[in-house]
Amino acid sequence: MNENDNDDPIKQVPIGDLKIDPAAEDLLDSPAMEPYLNLAMAMMGGKDTGPAIEELAALPLEKRYVWRVASALKWAFADFDSDTVEADRKTMSPQDRKRLIELLDHRPLQFCLFLSALFGQKQMELMMVSAIRNTRVVAAQSEGHGSQ
Secondary structure, eight states: OOGGGGGOOOOOOOGGGOOOOHHHHHHHTSGGGHHHHHHHHHHHTTOOOHHHHHHHHTSOGGGSHHHHHHHHHHHHHTTOOHHHHHHHHHHSOHHHHHHHHHHHTTHHHHHHHHHHHHHOHHHHHHHHHHHHHHHHHHHHHHHHHHTO
16 A cells, blocks of 8 residues: 555556456355346346346345445454554564555455445545544544553
8 A cells, every 4th residue: 555556547457357356256156146247237238127126126135235245344343453453563574564455455445435336425435534533533542542
């Protein structure tokens, strides 16, 4: 996560050059994604999307894509502890740090796109600005306790 990466222009990549993470491929093949794939196929084929939309509308929240993402985040951060993250940061090798950066590099953008698609651009911006503001407050309080 290089500071210079923030203003990089968006690259156009041919569809044939896109690489799919093996885990994402497994998820695409899962029965849970079938209603979404049906909708995508109808849209791309210029067909009536009504049946696919009805299929999605009938899904309970727990079977929806947005629930899978939200649940993954819940479990990822259920036991979040910034002191543990800091200990890892201070003790990991440069190679491991590089691997971690590569793994996380696009996650903030993906999360913002997720929130924007779910709640709208304005609400996403409010949520992210609030999170940044609250992080600054928590960090300042942590620094204040450490110096006493």
